[in-house]
Amino acid sequence: MSGTTGTAAPADMAAPATGSRTGDRIEALRAEGRAALIGYLPIGFPDVERSVEAVLAMVDAGVDVVELGMPYTDPVMDGPVIQRAAEAALAGGVRARDVLRFAEAVAEHTGGRVPALVMSYWNLVLRYGVDPFARDLAAAGGAGVITPDLIPDEGADWIAASDAHGLDRVFLVAPSSTTERLRLTAAASRGFVYAASTMGVTGAREQVGERAEQLVADTRAAGAERVCVGLGVSTGDQAAEVGRYADGVIVGSALVRTLLDDDTPWAARLDALQARTADLADGVRRARPGAASRGTRS
Amino acid sequence: MPDQPVRDALTESLAHQVLGRLADVQGPYFGDFGGRFVPEALIAALDELETEYRKALGDPAFTGELARLHREYTGRPSPLTEVPRFAEHCGGAEAGHRVFLKREDLNHTGSHKINNVLGQALLVKRMGKTRVIAETGAGQHGVATATAAALLDLECVVYMGEEDTQRQALNVARMRLLGAEVVPVTIGARTLKDAINEALRDWVANVETTHYLLGTVTGPHPFPEMVREFHRIIGEEAREQILERAGRLPDAVAACVGGGSNALGIFNAFLDDDAVVLYGFEAGGEGVDSGRHAARFSGGAPGVLHGARSYLLQDDDGQTLPSHSVSAGLDYPSVGPAHSWLHDLGRAAYEPVTDDEAMEAFRLLCRTEGIIPAIESAHALAGALRLGRRATQEGRTGQVFLVNLSGRGDKDVATAGRWFGLLDDAGTHDAGQDAGHATEGDR
The missing domain is CATH 3.40.50.1100 (Rossmann fold)
Structure with a gap:
């Protein structure tokens, strides 16, 4: 297995040892013998105030890295759950610049311990201005951006801006990616590479794609230091399964779903979100029995 | 200093020198426009499509079959x-x-839609795929795609905004007569743009068997160039x-x-x-x-x-x-x-x-x-x-x-x-x- 030597930096170290805030966080967890839990919520759902509450509640219940979704009118990588939430958030008037508030809130709430990545379809960043967005996100305490519809081939401006402002850039790989593209994407990414477990859009699935484990291995062999898996994970058991071989487990729709039902009181929805998060957090903690504190990848 | 028209002509001839014949410009970029702003999952399929379409256009067996279909089926040349x-x-x-x-x-x-549809449908056969998906607004491209799918024995699913399925009920029936499945799209604005979103989601999930038969000169490379070639x-x-x-x-x-x-x-x-x-x-x-x-x-x-x-x-x-x-x-x-x-x-x-x-x-x-x-x-x-x-x-x-x-x-x-x-x-x-x-x- 290629990749890092496993000499992880302490999480509270001032300068990122990996050159990446998210990378440092994942390495620290690796030293504890487990994968990171990365939790996604769209900002502004059901409204900005309550959505800040939800993000912080998710953090308190045990996510290690936050993924802040920017609602977009045309989310082609998202399934029905996230589409519905995004549509409602936009109808509620959420603005692109609101994401900065969320990054600030997470940074303040956790003293910078939990990195906040923005997940954004590319046109929203383009319209804001690639460099201004990177500058403002970094100033707000954000860690970087996940770009589901931007491939490194099209990302020259973003690569320059993220370098200039010290942000992570998370590109995706998929089971259909060729070895050549895995290399290209691994080299262009900072923080981690996002491996789509299956060919498809976001949403809970009975089984996480069986090609996910192979894709993680292939992506590491192509030079990636950290590979996290998303698409389809919804339960603690699935998180435990994926956490066995991946450096991080990314969960979105299963968390969003706990907030969707308008007829349930908000406090009960937050409880459901925290319970779901705790179950997933437990999953990543029991994924590699006996690996704790060894400080190296098994 | 030459006068304005002469300068314009110079600029234009310079553009021709730099760009070659404008009619033959190839993607992924047309000037500052175009590219491939899509999920990585689709890149392998787009690469395959680009390779196959360039090979096909240089293959007399392909161009000959397309010309025959246009003559005997489409009714070209149009008057x-x-x-x-x-x-x-x-x-x-x-x-x-x-x-x-x-x-x-x-x-x-x-309509003109058949020019592109027959070209892409023949490509689908060459690539060994068995299923085509398409978006449609008014139904013209959906009908043309359903037609080509019937002719070439391909499974066909057409995504159409729910609002459009109501506005164009006759074209929905037409597509179904031709054997296509028409899926009303109920998310977003429920029109053409949302039908394209849904087709892209289907394509990401089924790209190994499925070709997205995109109906116009938009979309990721090579679609804008390829659809121009067919038209x-x-x-x-x-x-x-x-x-x-x-x-x-x-x-x-x-x-x-x-x-x-x-x-x-x-x-x-x-x-x-x-x-x-x-x-x-x-x-x-x-x-x-x-x-x-x-x-x-x-x-x-x-x-x-x-x-x-x-x-x-x-x-x-x-x-x-x-x-x-x-x-x-x-x-x-x-x-x-x-x-x-x-x-x-x-x-x-x-x-x-x-x-x-x-x-x-x-x-x-x-x-x-x-x-x-x-x-x-x-x-x-x-x-x-x-x-x-x-x-x-x-x-x-x-x-x-x-x-x-x-x-x-x-x-x-x-x-x-x-x-x-x-x-x-x-x-x-x-x-x-x-x-x-x-x-x-x-x-």
């Missing part, structure tokens, strides 16, 4: 029809302007036909522009004829100032949608704005990247035509020439009327206008009937004394 009675309204009879229509409406399935036959035929009939090149070419495939198809043969002025007419809807339109060049700005960077209707945050047009085929918030390139290069001019102008031109062609055009194509006809008036005002006479009549209007009879109030008191109502067009809700 060029001069329309003198219509031309009398084009800047006044005394100005002596001549108008020629390229009759893509006479193709099998009733360039329109302009190539038209150029030959008008040289024979008018004895010279046209002064101007007019086409409607939604995604822009019919326009690019006819423009392409004239791109390197500097004297021929090219006009694309977009849907001005209820007027660009009303905010209810699909005039990307008047009311939009460059941005990314559905895999390509191009002019786009978007708000300050980059969220896609809803478009509006009486014609479903022009009702799309972005436009093919090659058009954005031609726009910025100054090689083609793009102007909005309102719903009202288009419907007047629609009726005029019906009355003067016995041809019922698609409402989409009526935007090009309205544009030609405007060009004729402008020429006359500027003292130019005897202009030759070539208009791409991209589709027939059978599908639009119900819309036109309501617009002109022809459906009330059927049989006694004098269509000449129309009661004005119907109310907003009826459109």
Whole structure:
């Protein structure tokens, strides 16, 4: 297995040892013998105030890295759950610049311990201005951006801006990616590479794609230091399964779903979100029995 | 220092030297536009498609089969029809302007769409895929895709916004008759753009067996270039036909522009004829100032949608704005990247035509020439009327206008009937004394 030597930096170290805030966080967890839990919520759902509450509640219940979704009118990588939430958030008037508030809130709430990545379809960043967005996100305490519809081939401006402002850039790989593209994407990414477990859009699935484990291995062999898996994970058991071989487990729709039902009181929805998060957090903690504190990848 | 026209000519010839023939520019970029802004999961399929399509265009077995189908099935070459009675309204009879229509409406399935669909469907067979998916707005591309799928024995699923399935119920039935599954899209604005989102989601999940038979010159590379290649036959035929009939090149070419495939198809043969002025007419809807339109060049700005960077209707945050047009085929918030390139290069001019102008031109062609055009194509006809008036005002006479009549209007009879109030008191109502067009809700 290629990749890092496993000499992880302490999480509270001032300068990122990996050159990446998210990378440092994942390495620290690796030293504890487990994968990171990365939790996604769209900002502004059901409204900005309550959505800040939800993000912080998710953090308190045990996510290690936050993924802040920017609602977009045309989310082609998202399934029905996230589409519905995004549509409602936009109808509620959420603005692109609101994401900065969320990054600030997470940074303040956790003293910078939990990195906040923005997940954004590319046109929203383009319209804001690639460099201004990177500058403002970094100033707000954000860690970087996940770009589901931007491939490194099209990302020259973003690569320059993220370098200039010290942000992570998370590109995706998929089971259909060729070895050549895995290399290209691994080299262009900072923080981690996002491996789509299956060919498809976001949403809970009975089984996480069986090609996910192979894709993680292939992506590491192509030079990636950290590979996290998303698409389809919804339960603690699935998180435990994926956490066995991946450096991080990314969960979105299963968390969003706990907030969707308008007829349930908000406090009960937050409880459901925290319970779901705790179950997933437990999953990543029991994924590699006996690996704790060894400080190296098994 | 040379004077302005000479400098313009120098700039233009420099552009030709740098770019080669404009008609042959290859993707992924047309100037600053185009690209591949899609999930990584699709890149392998796009690469395969690009490789296969380039190989196919160089393979006489492929081009021969496509030419045979066009001859025996599509009915190509489509005729060029001069329309003198219509031309009398084009800047006044005394100005002596001549108008020629390229009759893509006479193709099998009733529009230019079949050119691209047959080309891609043959490619699907070559690639060994068994299933095609497509988006459709008014249903023209969906019907053409369902037709090719029936002919070539492919499974076919067509995504159509729920609102459009209701507006175009007959085309839904037509697609189902042809064996296609029609899936109403119930998310977002429930129109063409949302149908494309849903088709892209299907494609990501099923890309190993499925080809996305995209219907216009938009989308990620190689679609904008490939779809242009399958439609360039329109302009190539038209150029030959008008040289024979008018004895010279046209002064101007007019086409409607939604995604822009019919326009690019006819423009392409004239791109390197500097004297021929090219006009694309977009849907001005209820007027660009009303905010209810699909005039990307008047009311939009460059941005990314559905895999390509191009002019786009978007708000300050980059969220896609809803478009509006009486014609479903022009009702799309972005436009093919090659058009954005031609726009910025100054090689083609793009102007909005309102719903009202288009419907007047629609009726005029019906009355003067016995041809019922698609409402989409009526935007090009309205544009030609405007060009004729402008020429006359500027003292130019005897202009030759070539208009791409991209589709027939059978599908639009119900819309036109309501617009002109022809459906009330059927049989006694004098269509000449129309009661004005119907109310907003009826459109």
